[in-house]
Amino acid sequence: MKRNTYKSLPDNSGHFGKYGGRFVAETLVPLILEVEKAYKSFKKNKNFNKEFHNYLKNYVGRPSPLYLAENLTKKLNGPKIYFKRDELNHTGAHKINNTLGQILLAKNMGKKRIIAETGAGQHGVATATVCALFNLPCTIYMGEVDYQRQLPNVFRMKLLGAKIEKVKSGSKTLKDAMNEALRDWVTNVKNTFYIIGSVAGPHPYPEMVRDFQSVIGYEAKEQIKKAEGRLPDVLIACVGGGSNAMGLFYPFLNDKNVKMIGVEAAGEGLNKKHAASIAKGKLGVLHGSKTYILQNTDGQITEPHSISAGLDYPGIGPEHAWLKDNKRVEYVSVTDKEALEAFKYCTKIEGIIPALEPSHALAYLIKKARKMPKNKVVIMNMCGRGDKDIFTVAKKLKINI
Amino acid sequence: MHHQDLLNKKFEELKKAGKCGFISFITAGDPDFKTSYEILEKLPNSGVDIIELGMPFSDPMADGPVIQKANDRALKNKMNLKKTLDLVKKFRKKNKVTPLILMGYYNPIHMFGVKKFINQIKKIGVNGVIVVDLPPEEDNELCIPIINNKIHFIKLATPTTNKDRFKKIIKNSSGFIYYVSITGITGANYKSNTKLETEIKNLKKLTKLPIAVGFGIKSRKDVNKLSKNADAVVVGSSIIKRVEDAQKKKYNKRKLVNYVLSYIKNLSFSLK
Numbered sequence A: 001m002k003r004n005t006y007k008s009l010p011d012n013s014g015h016f017g018k019y020g021g022r023f024v025a026e027t028l029v030p031l032i033l034e035v036e037k038a039y040k041s042f043k044k045n046k047n048f049n050k051e052f053h054n055y056l057k058n059y060v061g062r063p064s065p066l067y068l069a070e071n072l073t074k075k076l077n078g079p080k081i082y083f084k085r086d087e088l089n090h091t092g093a094h095k096i097n098n099t100l101g102q103i104l105l106a107k108n109m110g111k112k113r114i115i116a117e118t119g120a121g122q123h124g125v126a127t128a129t130v131c132a133l134f135n136l137p138c139t140i141y142m143g144e145v146d147y148q149r150q151l152p153n154v155f156r157m158k159l160l161g162a163k164i165e166k167v168k169s170g171s172k173t174l175k176d177a178m179n180e181a182l183r184d185w186v187t188n189v190k191n192t193f194y195i196i197g198s199v200a201g202p203h204p205y206p207e208m209v210r211d212f213q214s215v216i217g218y219e220a221k222e223q224i225k226k227a228e229g230r231l232p233d234v235l236i237a238c239v240g241g242g243s244n245a246m247g248l249f250y251p252f253l254n255d256k257n258v259k260m261i262g263v264e265a266a267g268e269g270l271n272k273k274h275a276a277s278i279a280k281g282k283l284g285v286l287h288g289s290k291t292y293i294l295q296n297t298d299g300q301i302t303e304p305h306s307i308s309a310g311l312d313y314p315g316i317g318p319e320h321a322w323l324k325d326n327k328r329v330e331y332v333s334v335t336d337k338e339a340l341e342a343f344k345y346c347t348k349i350e351g352i353i354p355a356l357e358p359s360h361a362l363a364y365l366i367k368k369a370r371k372m373p374k375n376k377v378v379i380m381n382m383c384g385r386g387d388k389d390i391f392t393v394a395k396k397l398k399i400n401i
Numbered sequence B: 001m002h003h004q005d006l007l008n009k010k011f012e013e014l015k016k017a018g019k020c021g022f023i024s025f026i027t028a029g030d031p032d033f034k035t036s037y038e039i040l041e042k043l044p045n046s047g048v049d050i051i052e053l054g055m056p057f058s059d060p061m062a063d064g065p066v067i068q069k070a071n072d073r074a075l076k077n078k079m080n081l082k083k084t085l086d087l088v089k090k091f092r093k094k095n096k097v098t099p100l101i102l103m104g105y106y107n108p109i110h111m112f113g114v115k116k117f118i119n120q121i122k123k124i125g126v127n128g129v130i131v132v133d134l135p136p137e138e139d140n141e142l143c144i145p146i147i148n149n150k151i152h153f154i155k156l157a158t159p160t161t162n163k164d165r166f167k168k169i170i171k172n173s174s175g176f177i178y179y180v181s182i183t184g185i186t187g188a189n190y191k192s193n194t195k196l197e198t199e200i201k202n203l204k205k206l207t208k209l210p211i212a213v214g215f216g217i218k219s220r221k222d223v224n225k226l227s228k229n230a231d232a233v234v235v236g237s238s239i240i241k242r243v244e245d246a247q248k249k250k251y252n253k254r255k256l257v258n259y260v261l262s263y264i265k266n267l268s269f270s271l272k
């Protein structure tokens, strides 16, 4: 079915078609309804928007540049490749766009304490950063496995004054960190605001996080019009929970000639351990929303795997599930190995060390670009820098640093 | 007789006798199918009025460490929803009078298939269902189909529930209201307080449904105190903790079962 708009969802009950919703324990419902109400009025409030954009500009350093990756373009001999450089943001990834928005909301609601989950540690760092800025105490939940592979970010969070809770249950990664954050929230429901780091969780989070991240796409649209005098042909972004991808895609959803590609983590391969929820997941309910989830035939959540901690999640934001069904966005996947190659390649020829997450998008772009005509224009979301990943990469390459 | 009637009848009996009911929660398949069947089978003789049986899930978001571990033990021993229903079937062959309620999270049911789930629980005699992550906002998923099949769908109310919210909750509720005594996860520390008593009294003004109180109840003292206002008390984590402790002490199956049941009796008989 062709639609007039892809931008009218979620509906009032927080659904994107059959996806999304509010699948949480009763204790939390009054609170998420309160968050929803506060966000609705916040969204329309001029002062809030002014404050938000002021911080984005002067604290985060937005707008992030749209950079024509000349060397890569030449080497691949295909389309013109632009990087949307959100890796240059303060704290090194797109995550801070969202944490700034949410903490302003939390402050407005009079909340006195912040909690968050983190995988790669980028969302944890971005949360700890805004908590330092606004002087609110915060507790970050992080799986023990992620803690080990993202030590630089652990240290940064500690310096920023965050309390870090190592999560030892389940697979000890992002999903378990989210379980634990939800348990904290149920317990401290009155004074605490939960800053969710992706377009996941119960309504209104998928909508709210998308809106805060949409600054990426709105900027890119202006910038590409200036640079090329037209809209791009293709947008590419990596997909963990899906926030950087939604942020880039959303403003272009109704521009029907713009093709969009979301790149999932295929880990060791789609028939082995991976984190490709759209490719291999089944419809289910986890962490407050109905979406595609990696699970076994008994409905038990299975342990995802990706070299990139930020993509190591068994679910996918509900809006992506809907965009997939409506064929508005194409979803593909890339293995650990391919991502690692792209990581090295980009570092050498562009002088940009990408995070392992966008290295997935880059790997697919490199494959695809070779088959694309030269007159096409592609924007890839360089959503994070790779400083945090150097230890993981060194280990993988068997190098001692 | 409809499946709903067994539970209704139980609450009527309790009321007539002026008693507070005792509801025990155990996880199906904890630590394994056989042992949990032996515990289950003996619950009615251990002073348990209503049985809550947990359906294991890998990611029990509203549960504390004790029940998380029970889920892990069961799943490690290959427990699943089908076997949970087998467990109930086996129990119902011998016991047709004790109300039994399944409690858990939505995803395993969704995967199993809502229709198939309802058909089967109807056939084997499950009297009610509690699903932690299905608030009234998602009634269309499972609650309404279940009620249409004359099985109870029991909802939770919590200290964060105000009057308007409670009215919304009771709209598609039946059986009883499960009042969560604390804002928190299962197994957290329950503190008896007068506020809780007032809350229960206030809820009773708004509904004729019985009110069962649970979460964090651990001692005879807790149970007795609550029995003055609640129609039933629910005890879970502290029972399941006995399974964990018995395993740590390397008890054999028979000893583990007795260890768990003697604890249940100690609590339940204080209400009789």
Ligand SMILES: Cc1ncc(COP(=O)(O)O)c(C=O)c1O
Pocket (backbone or CB within 6 Å): A093, A094, A095, A119, A120, A121, A122, A123, A197, A198, A199, A238, A239, A240, A241, A242, A243, A244, A245, A309, A310, A311, A355, A357, A358, A383, A384, A385
């Ligand atoms: C740099 C970077 N990119 C991507 C992700 C994945 O999240 P999302 O799909 O929500 O953008 C993360 C998550 O931690 C990240 O740090």
